[in-house]
Amino acid sequence: MGVQAGLAMSGWRFKSTMNLSRKDMLGIIDLPKEEIDLILDTAESFKEISTRTIKKVPTLRGKTVITLFFEASTRTRTSFEIAAKRLSADTINISASTSSVVKGETLIDTARNLESMNPDIIIIRHSAAGAAHILAGLLEQSIINAGDGAHEHPTQALLDMLTIREKKGSIKGLRIAIVGDIAHSRVARSNIYGLTKMGADVAICGPAMMMPRDIDQMGVSVYYNMGDAIKDADVVMMLRMQLERQEKTLFPSLREYTNLFSLNRDNIKLAKDDVIVMHPGPINRGIEITPEIADGPHSVILEQVTNGVAVRMALLYLLSGGTK
Amino acid sequence: MDAEGIERSLTRIAYEILERNKGTDNLIIIGIRKGGISLAERLCKKLSSIEGAEIMSGMLDITLYRDDVLTTGKRPAIESTYIPFPLDHKRVVLVDDVLFTGRTIRAAMDALMDFGRPELIQLAVLIDRGHRELPVRADFIGETLPSALWENISVNLTDNRNADEVVIEES
Numbered sequence: 001m002g003v004q005a006g007l008a009m010s011g012w013r014f015k016s017t018m019n020l021s022r023k024d025m026l027g028i029i030d031l032p033k034e035e036i037d038l039i040l041d042t043a044e045s046f047k048e049i050s051t052r053t054i055k056k057v058p059t060l061r062g063k064t065v066i067t068l069f070f071e072a073s074t075r076t077r078t079s080f081e082i083a084a085k086r087l088s089a090d091t092i093n094i095s096a097s098t099s100s101v102v103k104g105e106t107l108i109d110t111a112r113n114l115e116s117m118n119p120d121i122i123i124i125r126h127s128a129a130g131a132a133h134i135l136a137g138l139l140e141q142s143i144i145n146a147g148d149g150a151h152e153h154p155t156q157a158l159l160d161m162l163t164i165r166e167k168k169g170s171i172k173g174l175r176i177a178i179v180g181d182i183a184h185s186r187v188a189r190s191n192i193y194g195l196t197k198m199g200a201d202v203a204i205c206g207p208a209m210m211m212p213r214d215i216d217q218m219g220v221s222v223y224y225n226m227g228d229a230i231k232d233a234d235v236v237m238m239l240r241m242q243l244e245r246q247e248k249t250l251f252p253s254l255r256e257y258t259n260l261f262s263l264n265r266d267n268i269k270l271a272k273d274d275v276i277v278m279h280p281g282p283i284n285r286g287i288e289i290t291p292e293i294a295d296g297p298h299s300v301i302l303e304q305v306t307n308g309v310a311v312r313m314a315l316l317y318l319l320s321g322g323t324k
Numbered sequence: 325m326d327a328e329g330i331e332r333s334l335t336r337i338a339y340e341i342l343e344r345n346k347g348t349d350n351l352i353i354i355g356i357r358k359g360g361i362s363l364a365e366r367l368c369k370k371l372s373s374i375e376g377a378e379i380m381s382g383m384l385d386i387t388l389y390r391d392d393v394l395t396t397g398k399r400p401a402i403e404s405t406y407i408p409f410p411l412d413h414k415r416v417v418l419v420d421d422v423l424f425t426g427r428t429i430r431a432a433m434d435a436l437m438d439f440g441r442p443e444l445i446q447l448a449v450l451i452d453r454g455h456r457e458l459p460v461r462a463d464f465i466g467e468t469l470p471s472a473l474w475e476n477i478s479v480n481l482t483d484n485r486n487a488d489e490v491v492i493e494e495s
Binding site for chain 1: 385388389393394395397398399401402403404405406410434435438439440
């Protein structure tokens, strides 16, 4: 490899030295566009570390990161843990099923006790919206929201935005369709906040009973017909049908849902030829997306997972140490 | 130091690198971001035109290995590192514009070790301004420029070679 090729690939984009203006990462709603750019730029540089033989840099040596998960997760918790370890932080994982929560300890007591062990960053997932915000107000440590109820999942939106930016060059001006159970989806909510801020034209689609009540104020267009929503889309983001959050009355027929709102080989032709298909996982194969699309050439689902580690490394780095 | 001076220094350094390493076998030139990148690129061009061989090269961002990365007020921006080959048994020449405290070079050597076990690491700099805080020395030096601690030394390289310069300013 000659030096010319090497330098050409460096993409000499000037990156300014700036900080996040916050102690915590709780949601996308109050994150300015400049800080989203900073996180994505930093994540882009961090990706290379995961391709090395020795996948580790010493930056967060001596820092302690706790993941506190009150809801099931494999991808997100593992991703945070790998991100922290690749930065040389020590990680401790606590999940509700093996913690004192089963003995009746409250969230706040659990958090106070963890604080007494002097961690530096606490990553929390909880079924109650606002759980991360409560900890952020109580504790000195940086809190990262890894999903709070149906409210926000900021790191998922950031990794989605990184993936879109990588594949399409920029988010601005893209037509992006988000399809599924919008009301129950923290992924959709965080992505709507982020993508509209970055200048995308966001189309939301799902059954009427699965639309959030405040959807009119979110700066998106709303569709109840899948074909209309994904027509000429640059990006189609399918959401997981959250069977565990559905009340039976809201959800008469899974087969009807699949017939109307599943992404398949026929309706994908309505989108642009170079459309990318995204899904936050875990996939319900055959419900919101057919296996041939999930595994097909348009799918970037596994690249989203790879980018998840880079985005979380970037956040851990940007939230660590120094004066805030 | 003016454009001609910089050019002559780089030419001499290129010959010194070839002499010391007996050619370009297993030689890799790695520029340290940001100041070392364009110097590394120019050195590579000189080496390959002298020897008529392709020279392997890469770039290194040492930020994540700095000893003050979390203690300065701002988180420094991270640029990408590009070393797409193992460094095992390679002769690595690190290139930077100014050698000062030596802390950057310490960080760079730690980073290189994560890419394999080089046979050796050598250091080429355009300016050695003294004031070392770590036991580090350069193998190839353009010019030794004793300076006061409060002075800034900047190496300005542009696409227009004639405007290249090294400037000392009071800070």
